[in-house]
Amino acid sequence: MALTRRQFLQRTGIAAAGGVFGPGLFGNPFLQQAMAQTIGDRYFVSVFLDGGNDGLNTVVPYNNGGGNLRSDYLLARRNDSGGLRLAAGPGSGDVHGLDQAMPSTPFSDPNTGAQLSFHPGLKGFRDLYDAGHLAVIQGCGYPNGNLSHDVSTKIWENADPLRLLPSAKGWAGRHLEAEYSPTDIPGVTIGRRIAGEFKQSGTSILAITRLNRFGFPFDMEYPGDNAAKSAAFAALCGEAASSGVSVAEFIGNTALSTAAAAASYPQLHGAYRSERPAFDALYDDASVGGRTSMSRDLREVAKIIYGVAKGVPNVNARFFQVSNGGYDTHSDQGGGQITGRHYSLHAEVADAVRIFLDDLSDMAQGQTDGRQYLPEKVCILVWSEFSRRIIQNDNGTDHGTQGPMFVIGHSVNGGLYGNHPNIDPVVIEGNNGNTVYSQDAGDPFRSTDFRDVYGTVLKHWMNMPAAAVQALMPLDPIPDPAKYWRTSNFDLPFL
Amino acid sequence: MGDENSPLTAAEARHLLRRTGFGAKQNVVGRIVARGETRGKVADRLLKFRPSGFRPRNKSIAFAHNKWLKFMIRTPLELQEKLVLFWHDHFATDNQVVGSPMRMGEQNRTLRLNCKGNFRAMMHAINRDPAMMEFLDTVRNRRAMPNENYARELMELFCLGVVDLDGEPTYTQEDIVQIARAFTGWRVDDKGRAYLNENQHDRGNGTAGAPYPERGPKVIFKGNPAFGPGGYDFGAAAGTNYAAEIDEVMNAIFAHQDSSGRNTVAHWIAYRLITFFADPEPTKSYVQAMVAESGFDSSFVVADLLRTIFVSDQFYAAVYDPTKLSVKWPIDYVVSTLRLLGMELRSKYQYVDGGSYINAADALSNMGQLLFEPPSVFGWDWESSWINSSTLLARYGFVRDVISARDKGKSAFRPERLFTFTRSAGVDPETVVDAVTGLLGVQESFAPGTDGRNALIDYLTDGLGGTIDFSNDTTRDKKLRGVVLLVTQSPAYMLY
Numbered sequence: 002m003a004l005t006r007r008q009f010l011q012r013t014g015i016a017a018a019g020g021v022f023g024p025g026l027f028g029n030p031f032l033q034q035a036m037a038q039t040i041g042d043r044y045f046v047s048v049f050l051d052g053g054n055d056g057l058n059t060v061v062p063y064n065n066g067g068g069n070l071r072s073d074y075l076l077a078r079r080n081d082s083g084g085l086r087l088a089a090g091p092g093s094g095d096v097h098g099l100d101q102a103m104p105s106t107p108f109s110d111p112n113t114g115a116q117l118s119f120h121p122g123l124k125g126f127r128d129l130y131d132a133g134h135l136a137v138i139q140g141c142g143y144p145n146g147n148l149s150h151d152v153s154t155k156i157w158e159n160a161d162p163l164r165l166l167p168s169a170k171g172w173a174g175r176h177l178e179a180e181y182s183p184t185d186i187p188g189v190t191i192g193r194r195i196a197g198e199f200k201q202s203g204t205s206i207l208a209i210t211r212l213n214r215f216g217f218p219f220d221m222e223y224p225g226d227n228a229a230k231s232a233a234f235a236a237l238c239g240e241a242a243s244s245g246v247s248v249a250e251f252i253g254n255t256a257l258s259t260a261a262a263a264a265s266y267p268q269l270h271g272a273y274r275s276e277r278p279a280f281d282a283l284y285d286d287a288s289v290g291g292r293t294s295m296s297r298d299l300r301e302v303a304k305i306i307y308g309v310a311k312g313v314p315n316v317n318a319r320f321f322q323v324s325n326g327g328y329d330t331h332s333d334q335g336g337g338q339i340t341g342r343h344y345s346l347h348a349e350v351a352d353a354v355r356i357f358l359d360d361l362s363d364m365a366q367g368q369t370d371g372r373q374y375l376p377e378k379v380c381i382l383v384w385s386e387f388s389r390r391i392i393q394n395d396n397g398t399d400h401g402t403q404g405p406m407f408v409i410g411h412s413v414n415g416g417l418y419g420n421h422p423n424i425d426p427v428v429i430e431g432n433n434g435n436t437v438y439s440q441d442a443g444d445p446f447r448s449t450d451f452r453d454v455y456g457t458v459l460k461h462w463m464n465m466p467a468a469a470v471q472a473l474m475p476l477d478p479i480p481d482p483a484k485y486w487r488t489s490n491f492d493l494p495f496l
Numbered sequence: 497m498g499d500e501n502s503p504l505t506a507a508e509a510r511h512l513l514r515r516t517g518f519g520a521k522q523n524v525v526g527r528i529v530a531r532g533e534t535r536g537k538v539a540d541r542l543l544k545f546r547p548s549g550f551r552p553r554n555k556s557i558a559f560a561h562n563k564w565l566k567f568m569i570r571t572p573l574e575l576q577e578k579l580v581l582f583w584h585d586h587f588a589t590d591n592q593v594v595g596s597p598m599r600m601g602e603q604n605r606t607l608r609l610n611c612k613g614n615f616r617a618m619m620h621a622i623n624r625d626p627a628m629m630e631f632l633d634t635v636r637n638r639r640a641m642p643n644e645n646y647a648r649e650l651m652e653l654f655c656l657g658v659v660d661l662d663g664e665p666t667y668t669q670e671d672i673v674q675i676a677r678a679f680t681g682w683r684v685d686d687k688g689r690a691y692l693n694e695n696q697h698d699r700g701n702g703t704a705g706a707p708y709p710e711r712g713p714k715v716i717f718k719g720n721p722a723f724g725p726g727g728y729d730f731g732a733a734a735g736t737n738y739a740a741e742i743d744e745v746m747n748a749i750f751a752h753q754d755s756s757g758r759n760t761v762a763h764w765i766a767y768r769l770i771t772f773f774a775d776p777e778p779t780k781s782y783v784q785a786m787v788a789e790s791g792f793d794s795s796f797v798v799a800d801l802l803r804t805i806f807v808s809d810q811f812y813a814a815v816y817d818p819t820k821l822s823v824k825w826p827i828d829y830v831v832s833t834l835r836l837l838g839m840e841l842r843s844k845y846q847y848v849d850g851g852s853y854i855n856a857a858d859a860l861s862n863m864g865q866l867l868f869e870p871p872s873v874f875g876w877d878w879e880s881s882w883i884n885s886s887t888l889l890a891r892y893g894f895v896r897d898v899i900s901a902r903d904k905g906k907s908a909f910r911p912e913r914l915f916t917f918t919r920s921a922g923v924d925p926e927t928v929v930d931a932v933t934g935l936l937g938v939q940e941s942f943a944p945g946t947d948g949r950n951a952l953i954d955y956l957t958d959g960l961g962g963t964i965d966f967s968n969d970t971t972r973d974k975k976l977r978g979v980v981l982l983v984t985q986s987p988a989y990m991l992y
Contacts, residue, residue: 148669149652151874193864194877195884208884210862215886218852218893220981222900223974229955233982236951237944241987246818249942251880252888252987259885331645332636395641400648 040463046321048383052328056388056404066114073424083396085336097121097337112420122347125355133415136495140422140448142403154386158197165475171198178203183254188320191298196322205258212270217263265315273304280360290352298323299357332397376411383407391424419449456491500536500807507940511815514992517574519832520937539806553601560597562846568831579611585875589631591868599627612799624690639680639698647675657764660754661780671716678741692739701731722753762793774811818942821991826863840906849907851897862890895984899977911976922963925956938988
């Protein structure tokens, strides 16, 4: 069995030496090899579309091709006031049509041959797709799709829909706690809550809203007393961290790593700001799609990656999560109106990701010290807890099941994978408008189990052996291969 | 093994007061123990209140928030406010969606008036609560396009739970679809009262001549043990009194039985209340016992259930077993710290009068619990989900500000009023540590141990050991404030 990075560090005694994550780490070929067991010198960014993104108005049927996809779409999405239909055309004025975000490279559903297009708000994704840096994986879901936000979010976060594993931990969290120690900080969630996919109790994930506001609140009345306070604070937290009471250990360890990070992370803000003013401003520039909470959250990720890449001591986060809320569009969803809610949500994400990748790309320009070309080192995974119903309601959509995922980065094999979900009204009748889920090889409307997408990322980006990935996400033990996840494929060709 | 007649120990009394209120005051604990009061007697006293009609209403949500906060810091009815917080989480409604602080204030009063009464009455009010109707789209639910949002949460979150105690599903998508029809056409009038607009109501009953025959009869819970294979036809039960359909739906929900024939509502609500007050991971048998002993599955009186919980052994388990401890909610951390230190916040902005002068709403928001803005319809994530680097720093910052507050009256932190240490040159640091942990009521089963106490003593004596010179005003002020800060920042104080 291969050494985990944690075991390696323990055995070589490097973990105790301190400053492990400082400059020159990757100059050490021996250590570099060990690190390659895991994510190595790469980064992973999870982007959660919180609330259930309407997949049918994300990757949209443009024509029928050889089937009825566009016709079925026209039946499901109305064209009146409150209608969510996206027109196959350029649109006019403030209403944009599908031509606005139509890829120039082939973008046809492999199954039906129907031409597809991105929602007009996703022009940024279209550009990334045309450049070959964006993979669309259609129809991602799981058996018996649950329509509760809470339940389905946890299923996507934990990748354990049948709750086969003894404790509820995030899918990436299970990887992290196997590879890192309690006081390592391998990941950061931008926000006030730890991302569910990172949750576990074996290592530390930071939750940071803004780096410049992340710092330990020392008592400034008696500055001379702070060293004494810090020592006592560390002792109190250390006692809890080794108390044998799991909740207290969790609080103690979180407190200790927080205090350490509060010393090393805030400086990343100032360094980025003074060294990258042009890009710093871009994230605030509404004319290029900045000035959104999404762009500003991704800027915090960029600041940290910039710090890690430069070798700032005690900063080595590799896993990040950002989320965008507001996708629960039961009403007032909006179609192609650029002021519409769904349009704005799409534009926020696509434009922010584009700025972020431009920033990473620029970070490596003109470097002669062998610094990595960062866009090749980052993998962005975009997901939502479910999609929405095929048939719209009044002027919105209710909860549905499977939807598209996106994987983005310069090491990604861009393209369109998987088949468009079946939206044929005859087939979906009797399912209350839910997309029929099927993995049956005999069914031409195949979908992708989202665990194969995660597994491909774990195997090809985190370098986990396939068997370890499978242990982390056990197959459904129900002998119904048409419906359940009975065989895994961790070699989806997007990575 | 104890029961309602067991006298409370000091540690048990502190635990009961912490869980049912905002921090345990030493004099209250002392009185309970001195009089030999029993679990039952104290539980009865805690539950014997007439719900107040207080409503935190203001056109600004920030000021409405602060009114409620101030009320919590001052009120003698701590359990009432604990219950309102519980229900605010249970019926999580977000003003960012509702966009009406006035309606949020009204809902807050509805939660208060019904906080310990009959849960059926609570649900009657919630079904017609204008803030809720806005939040979960009832006001946009119309006959042509039934909106499922409220129907789903009515079952999943408010009444039944996704699964029962045996992990079996309690309802189906078809139940959601049908119940959504019952709520079509419910609207709010100019005076903020709910009424049924029959023109927007789906008056179908599944027969050919009636509207929407394709939607079938209004039948729910087919195959449920309470109703048999045919389920319950709430449309037929209400007849042409369409406004009664939602009441018939509630009749069915309150009669709903789970996979083991238990009353589903009673066990779901009991499970929720137990996880809030008693045990974050209760056993099935504990939940069943609390329902059975209280008769909650027939009376639905919340106070009866609470009394049963408050006299049960499992409620006191955390006093002896630290693995049963819960993480304090941010609002509890803020309010109990202020109450225990005898402090209030300044002005209608409710800011701390020292340190960064942060206002409490910002502090609470940074800790992950801005009232009236729960993160989603599921309310807040409890227990260890409260704790991360960001929220911990917010807690540390808040207490740093609190111990730095010096300016005026009740908004100032005055250690000399709380502690009776003489200004002598030779104060024993052990007595200081005892006084501070005693005042702050750190949980007995997880108080700072030898290492923690030694760390506090080292802090007080700057590592020199021996006694502390409290005749020096600066030393006394610095170290007393410092040790209060350290205890409130300690992991033990985050637990209760």
